[in-house]
Amino acid sequence: MEIPSSAPLLDRETKASERPGDHKDELRLWLRMLTCSTLIESEIRTRLREEFKTTLPRFDLMAQLEKSTTGMTVGEVSQRLMVSNGNVTAVVAGLLADGLVDKRPAAQDRRVQVLTLTAQGRRAFRAMAERHEGWIAELFAGLGAAEIGQLFRLLGQTKASLHQAIGKRQNGTPATAGDDE
Amino acid sequence: MEIPSSAPLLDRETKASERPGDHKDELRLWLRMLTCSTLIESEIRTRLREEFKTTLPRFDLMAQLEKSTTGMTVGEVSQRLMVSNGNVTAVVAGLLADGLVDKRPAAQDRRVQVLTLTAQGRRAFRAMAERHEGWIAELFAGLGAAEIGQLFRLLGQTKASLHQAIGKRQNGTPATAGDDE
DNA sequence: CGAAATCATTTTAAGCCTGAAATAATTTTG
DNA sequence: CAAAATTATTTCAGGCTTAAAATGATTTCG
Numbered sequence: 001m002e003i004p005s006s007a008p009l010l011d012r013e014t015k016a017s018e019r020p021g022d023h024k025d026e027l028r029l030w031l032r033m034l035t036c037s038t039l040i041e042s043e044i045r046t047r048l049r050e051e052f053k054t055t056l057p058r059f060d061l062m063a064q065l066e067k068s069t070t071g072m073t074v075g076e077v078s079q080r081l082m083v084s085n086g087n088v089t090a091v092v093a094g095l096l097a098d099g100l101v102d103k104r105p106a107a108q109d110r111r112v113q114v115l116t117l118t119a120q121g122r123r124a125f126r127a128m129a130e131r132h133e134g135w136i137a138e139l140f141a142g143l144g145a146a147e148i149g150q151l152f153r154l155l156g157q158t159k160a161s162l163h164q165a166i167g168k169r170q171n172g173t174p175a176t177a178g179d180d181e
Numbered sequence: 182m183e184i185p186s187s188a189p190l191l192d193r194e195t196k197a198s199e200r201p202g203d204h205k206d207e208l209r210l211w212l213r214m215l216t217c218s219t220l221i222e223s224e225i226r227t228r229l230r231e232e233f234k235t236t237l238p239r240f241d242l243m244a245q246l247e248k249s250t251t252g253m254t255v256g257e258v259s260q261r262l263m264v265s266n267g268n269v270t271a272v273v274a275g276l277l278a279d280g281l282v283d284k285r286p287a288a289q290d291r292r293v294q295v296l297t298l299t300a301q302g303r304r305a306f307r308a309m310a311e312r313h314e315g316w317i318a319e320l321f322a323g324l325g326a327a328e329i330g331q332l333f334r335l336l337g338q339t340k341a342s343l344h345q346a347i348g349k350r351q352n353g354t355p356a357t358a359g360d361d362e
Numbered sequence: 363c364g365a366a367a368t369c370a371t372t373t374t375a376a377g378c379c380t381g382a383a384a385t386a387a388t389t390t391t392g
Numbered sequence: 393c394a395a396a397a398t399t400a401t402t403t404c405a406g407g408c409t410t411a412a413a414a415t416g417a418t419t420t421c422g
Contacts, residue, residue, distance in 0.1 A: 025326070025329050025330070026314075027314055027318075030221060032340065033217065036343060039263075039347065040215075042263065045380090055407075057408065084410055085372080086373075086409080086411085087409055088371090112369095113370080133205075133207075134204065136204060136208050137204035137208075139343055140207040142338060143335075145206070148210055150331070151335045152209065152210045155217055159220070161320065236378080254401090255401060255402090256400060266400075267401085268380075272377095272378075290387075293387095
């Protein structure tokens, strides 16, 4: 089984990145990123349930409202959290029932519903947010400050690459709490 | 309201990492990672739906089975995908109905159900997997080979940190396809 | 003005996902 | 050997999520 003389010189012992049409490195990177996200997410879910008897979607939604003094519309929240409008409607329904969120039509435009945290909701969220920040720090404790910075920077490039590839068709930003810009 | 003279000298103009009890950097890192994961995931979901009329959970499950020549049990798949057993049962039900997966009790231990791809399932998966790899490459096209490697390494450290913090209570690895080790 | 287009939200139908309880099979051990 | 413990899976109730259709309100523009 001879290698034809016209074959590229790197049929064996070649770096993956040099194989044309091969994208195994990107795939492995994505799988590893997904593993990390999934591990973090499910750990946070578990702790929110055990310690506060609540869920991540509720926490995320409250986090968005907490950052806004004037309240947010359903559409704004849905863009921020990168979920559908219908989903926001559904999650808000639960928070309304628990008295954590208030919903009322806007004065100027009665199509839009303005969502705000109630006083109770604000209290509840702040207690959770403090613990949440600690949990995240704990999970990343194995990384030094320099590594955290480097990772943050590389993920910034990744985010730019994604927006480039997706073509800005979708917008909206993160979930869970706060922005990352 | 005077600052006591014993106060640390860095009450203002201090790096976040120097503020004791402050973990905003870790939080921002997590939010950025989550943004990236969510963007990739929902783009892949959309394309799987539009191009193959299927869903990510089904694709993920088939990806696991495709890697195993001898088949996998429900429990193995659930560990790999980091989802509950009940979830695997439910997703498998759909794949069974579509003739993509086969399920039969193991000969030696009749508690376990062995899952395998059917010939049709294997064909369908391979077509999807090829496209999938291309999509991922496209999404990461803004990163060079060195950056991909660096990111992969840092996420490896992150993964180790997570396992450390979570205490190996849970195990299991990634989702979507293949391993990242 | 008023019809048409646009926009924000809700509803609907279907599927995913979880933790906990139930079921069924195997292994351990007194 | 048989009761008890363990293990694998399924069932269940409840909540999340989506895309698409429906509803209701506002804006555009003929």
